[in-house]
Amino acid sequence: MNTLLHIISLLRHRLLFIFCFSAVANFSVYAQPTLNQGTICDGYISISGYTNISGFRLKAELSNWLLYFDPFEETFSLKVPLKNFKANFEMIETDFQKMLRANIYPQIEIRFPQKNLVNNALTPVEVIIAGEKITKVIRPEIKTVSDKKSIIGKTEINWKTLGLTPPKRFNGFLTIDESINIKFVLNIKNYEQCDLTQR
16 A cells, blocks of 8 residues: 555656646747847948058948847847958958957847837947947938838947957058948848738
């Protein structure tokens, strides 16, 4: 009799454990933010600045690029590897990647809200670069044509804000200004039909 009661008690504990484990697992799956919800875009991101001699510009072309969407924060997230930025001279690309520590922080990320995305309205934008997150307020230019929405945004960042020092070339003969300009042009396809606008 005692043996039978012991077996029943063990079965109860095992069933309770299985129930609790299943509940926790299901909750964990439900609670995970789904960053892979998004849409396809094309366009480019450019980073430009000036030296004491001339200007420079690096540009990353975007073609059928995935624009992520975070449904919890209701923000778009654009992630682009630094190696995708190309310039007229390889020396500029090398200095750019070295200065931004591309071996540690291999990408630039730009986040902007999905709600209240109105032409020329003040819009907070987060730029994550070289391990630093900077919030800027911009006035994006937004155009809607058929099922495509075009977003153009510009902002300026100081190297010191990132804790970085621009490189010098030729024993200091060539120096780079402390500020850079970041511009992104995104053409979001099927904007009205994607899940992003249903929240």
